[in-house]
Amino acid sequence: xxxxxxxxxxxxxxxxxxxxxxxxxxxxxxxxxxxxxxxxxxxxxxxxxxxxxxxxxxxxxxxxxxxxxxxxxxxxxxxxxxxxxxxxxxxxxxxxxxxxxxxxxxxxxxxxxxxxxxxxxxxxxxxxxxxxxxxxxxxxxxxxxxxxxxxxxxxxxxxxxxxxxxxxxxxxxxxxxxxxxxxxxxxxxxxxxxxxxxxxxxxxxxxxxxxxxxxxxxxxxxxxxxxxxxxxxxxxxxxxxxxxxxxxxxxxxxxxxxxxxxxxxxxxxxxxxx
Numbered sequence: 001x002x003x004x005x006x007x008x009x010x011x012x013x014x015x016x017x018x019x020x021x022x023x024x025x026x027x028x029x030x031x032x033x034x035x036x037x038x039x040x041x042x043x044x045x046x047x048x049x050x051x052x053x054x055x056x057x058x059x060x061x062x063x064x065x066x067x068x069x070x071x072x073x074x075x076x077x078x079x080x081x082x083x084x085x086x087x088x089x090x091x092x093x094x095x096x097x098x099x100x101x102x103x104x105x106x107x108x109x110x111x112x113x114x115x116x117x118x119x120x121x122x123x124x125x126x127x128x129x130x131x132x133x134x135x136x137x138x139x140x141x142x143x144x145x146x147x148x149x150x151x152x153x154x155x156x157x158x159x160x161x162x163x164x165x166x167x168x169x170x171x172x173x174x175x176x177x178x179x180x181x182x183x184x185x186x187x188x189x190x191x192x193x194x195x196x197x198x199x200x201x202x203x204x205x206x207x208x209x210x211x212x213x214x215x216x217x218x219x220x221x222x223x224x225x226x227x228x229x230x231x232x233x234x235x236x237x238x239x240x241x242x243x244x245x246x247x248x249x250x251x252x253x254x255x256x257x258x259x260x261x262x263x264x265x266x267x268x269x270x271x272x273x274x
Contacts, residue, residue: 035100132219
């Protein structure tokens with residue numbers, strides 16, 4: 001099934017602290033529509049810039065549902081709460097995708113599968129870096145988090161990202177490549193996926209980088225799973241990947257929203273939700 005460019009949406013998948021705001025700003029300079037003005041500067045200590053509030057809300061609702069149960073609970077009230085969080089996630093995701101062609105937020109991996117049900121075909125841009133620098137940076141924002149908690153989220157996001165990249169097509173951008181002026185392959189891959197200009201991407205990167213990349217100190221990782229997650233994404237970073245035949249077969253004609261595959265809620269559940 002051929003893809004209508006008007007029904008495609010581009011998701012920047014990140015665990016946070018991976019240079020995703022810099023990447024979004026560079027793409028915005030090159031013409032990517034994030035539904036907001038492109039920022040000249042932002043608070044790098046906080047992060048979360050270049051994100052629509054609806055996108056962030058959607059990702060948070062999907063995460064709440066996931067943390068309650070990876071699949072729909074069988075019995076109320078857990079089933080009702082799970083369904084309410086998911087429905088709020090879908091509502092906010094639709095608002096965001098109706099407003100912007102490019103979106104980013106932490107926990108986007110949990111939102112992407114629902115975009116097809118909303119009538120949009122997702123393309124995936126993975127923003128990533130090694131776990132050590134990620135954890136060191138994130139720990140300064142979320143001081144109550146443990147290394148184990150950060151590793152769990154990192155693993156889930158990037159393992160899902162690998163599957164989604166294979167399924168829907170896209171590319172992966174390593175933070176080290178993004179901030180190294182001598183590396184340009186990431187821009188060629190990104191341009192092939194999005195149609196943005198390679199020259200515009202590289203010109204914006206040159207203008208926005210304020211200094212030479214710092215040499216990252218090695219971080220003693222106690223959980224080998226995060227290294228495997230990083231390696232799985234890193235192995236995909238040298239190419240622009242097309243959508244899979246499976247995802248294209250699942251794409252509804254003319255971008256019609258996909259039907260839900262789960263059972264409809266009962267009248268009692270709908271009443272309880274109201």
